[in-house]
Structures are given as C-alpha cells and as structure tokens.
Amino acid sequence: MSNEKIFTVKEINNYIKYLIQNDVLLSHIYVKGEISNFKLHTSGHAYFTLKDADSRLKCVMFKGNASKLKFMPEDGSAVVVRGYFSIYERDGQYQLYAEDMIPEGTGSLYKAYEQLKKKLSALGYFDEAIKKKLPYMPQAVGVVTSPTGAAVRDIISIIKRRCSNVDIYLYPVQVQGLGAENEIAEGIRYFNAKANVDVMIIGRGGGSIEELWAFNEEEVAKAIFESNIPVISAVGHETDFTIADFTADVRAATPSSAAELAVPDKQSLMSKVNQYKYVLNTSIINFINSYKVRIEKISRDNVFRQLERKILNMNQTLNSLNKYLDYNMMNIIKNNRNDLDKTVGKLGILNPESALGRGYGIIMRKTDGKLLTSVKDFQLHETLEIKLKDGKAEAEVIGIEDLSL
Numbered sequence: 001m002s003n004e005k006i007f008t009v010k011e012i013n014n015y016i017k018y019l020i021q022n023d024v025l026l027s028h029i030y031v032k033g034e035i036s037n038f039k040l041h042t043s044g045h046a047y048f049t050l051k052d053a054d055s056r057l058k059c060v061m062f063k064g065n066a067s068k069l070k071f072m073p074e075d076g077s078a079v080v081v082r083g084y085f086s087i088y089e090r091d092g093q094y095q096l097y098a099e100d101m102i103p104e105g106t107g108s109l110y111k112a113y114e115q116l117k118k119k120l121s122a123l124g125y126f127d128e129a130i131k132k133k134l135p136y137m138p139q140a141v142g143v144v145t146s147p148t149g150a151a152v153r154d155i156i157s158i159i160k161r162r163c164s165n166v167d168i169y170l171y172p173v174q175v176q177g178l179g180a181e182n183e184i185a186e187g188i189r190y191f192n193a194k195a196n197v198d199v200m201i202i203g204r205g206g207g208s209i210e211e212l213w214a215f216n217e218e219e220v221a222k223a224i225f226e227s228n229i230p231v232i233s234a235v236g237h238e239t240d241f242t243i244a245d246f247t248a249d250v251r252a253a254t255p256s257s258a259a260e261l262a263v264p265d266k267q268s269l270m271s272k273v274n275q276y277k278y279v280l281n282t283s284i285i286n287f288i289n290s291y292k293v294r295i296e297k298i299s300r301d302n303v304f305r306q307l308e309r310k311i312l313n314m315n316q317t318l319n320s321l322n323k324y325l326d327y328n329m330m331n332i333i334k335n336n337r338n339d340l341d342k343t344v345g346k347l348g349i350l351n352p353e354s355a356l357g358r359g360y361g362i363i364m365r366k367t368d369g370k371l372l373t374s375v376k377d378f379q380l381h382e383t384l385e386i387k388l389k390d391g392k393a394e395a396e397v398i399g400i401e402d403l404s405l
Contacts, residue, residue, distance in 0.1 A: 061098040078104040138198035144187035147172035151255035158259035175204035181217035188223040203234030215244040311354035
C-alpha cells in the first residue's frame, strides 16, 4: 500500500468534475421530467429536483438564466431543461446546471429552434461583421407585418409622431399559421426588388412559441440574410428571441422600439441643430474676438510701430520720387516737342511744294508724269503739266535753250 497514491476527497471530486465537464453528451444536454421542491432563493438562484417514475436529479439554475424564463416553474410541472452536468465539490453531489427551461409540450419545437440556430450560426447568418448600419435619416420605411394587429398601429403612430415627413409602406402578411413564413419572406424580397425604402421593420406582437414560430423558419432567416436593405426585427416582447432576431441587422425588443430605432425624433434633431448652431456661432465670435485682441496687442507693440514708421517714411520717399519723375518727364516732353517743331520746320523748307507759295511751279511731262528738272529732259512740242500753288496748267514746248553749254 505504501506504493499506491492516496487521494484526498477534494482531489477525487475534482477529477470526477473534470470527467463530467469534458464529456460531450453531458456538456450540452436536454432532460425532461417533473419539477419538485422548486425554490427561488433571495439571491435569484433557483433550486429544484427533476424526477420521473424511477429516479430523481438535483438541479440548479443561476440568477442570470432564471431571470430569462418566460414562465414561473411550479412543483408538478412537466418541463424540458437544457443545461450541463457538473459536480459541487463540497458535497460531492453531481447536478444539472440548467441554462433554460420550457414546458414539455413545446420541447420538440424548442429543439428544432436550437438546431436551426446552430446551423445558421455556422453559415455566418449571425455574424456581427456583416450587419448593416441603419440609415440616420431615412426617407421611407417598409413594414412587413399583419395589417390588423396592434404592432402596425404602434409602428405607424410612433414614426409619424417622431418624423412626420417619412413615408411608410406596409406589406401585409400573416404573422402566424400555415404559410406565414413564406409571406414574410416574400415581403422582404418585395421591398428589395422595389428598392423604394431605406430600412425595413418585420415583426409582430408577443405570443407563445407556436405563435411566433414563423419567425423561426429558415425561409425568413434566408430572406433577411440576403436583404440589401437593413432589417429591424421586432418579434414578440422583450424576453422573446427568434431566429429572425439573430439574423436581422438590428433587434428591437418590441415593434414600438423598432419604430423608434428606424427614424430619428425630429424635435430632438431640431434641438440638436440649434444647439450646434449656438456652439458654432459662439466659437466663431470667440475666435474673431481673440484675434482682435491679438491685433490690438500687436499694434501697440514697439516693433510694430517701428515698422509703421518705416512704411510711412518709404511712402514719403516714394511720393518725392513720383514728383521728381513727373518733373523730369515734363522736361523731356518739352525738349522733345521743341526738337520736333524744329525738325518739322526743316522738313517744310525741304518740301518741294512749299516753294509753290513763293511763285514757283513744278513741271512734269504730261504723258508719263515724270518730273522735269533739266532742259535736257524737254522735247520740242511735247505737252507739259505745270503744278502751281492753287492749281494746274498745261503748256507746249516751242523752244529749248541749254545754258550749260
């Protein structure tokens, strides 16, 4: 016996606990039975026994899960419990740690719900990364629900109260019963095909799991998953979760909450705009005033005054230079005008026609207009044209005398 390892009670209980918690079957299991000795502790934890005709099983449901139950368990109730097995080391007592509980009559539906939820989760239907953001200011909201229920009245009333300029389009459907899931899916696809709304609300009021079952169908989940338009799911009351809730881009606790999520409150927006306007105006005024103070401070600074004096001196120098430039320009123009007058006078003297006023004339041959300046250019009996200061005259050469010989 000296070679054998001796275990403590705690070690044995821990080992058994390890074996139980790592057993695939016992880590996620559904157990049905009748409740007895149900006690809701002041801590919020629930303790009870699950029994059948042949055996009993200790169970505990902690506050977080117990608070989510849709009904209050009672002794004698036939239920289906979902949970896992573990051992309470202190007492060496293995027990079922319940995570959820439903009346036994709905056990098959709940199992189908859990199986579909697991399947769609594996396909990525519930991934947060693909969830679409709701538009901040939609122009139109599509509603897929019953046209006669309280849900549609609440949605319309709240949207119109919060933002009256938003259009609401209703696609009427059955929300429970045979074929309801097909109508709901068709409504989602209809708005996607029309592309006439910015956000969709699908849902109904609360009810039993059977009444809400249309929103647990894969057909509805697929239509939501494939929708290009953001979808708000508002099925049942706050404690009810459906497959549609997990698949939708946003889950609302109630149809009224969905309406509040879909559109902003116009009055709140106006109040916020006015608040931003006030803050902006105040900021601008403060900005301008701060720069006024800085400018006034700079203007009083000695460096600025020296710069101002330097600018004034430069302006004075510039004015003197302008006057000196004007004076020199006037002298240049005056001297050039005198030179021009002299040149014009000289040109006038050299102008042949200026001699006409002193009794001279210009003699040209009539036939070709050639200017004749020498007797050698004349021919007997040719016709001449004589230009005088006030006209012309014609003459004929009757004789030629060359004095240069």
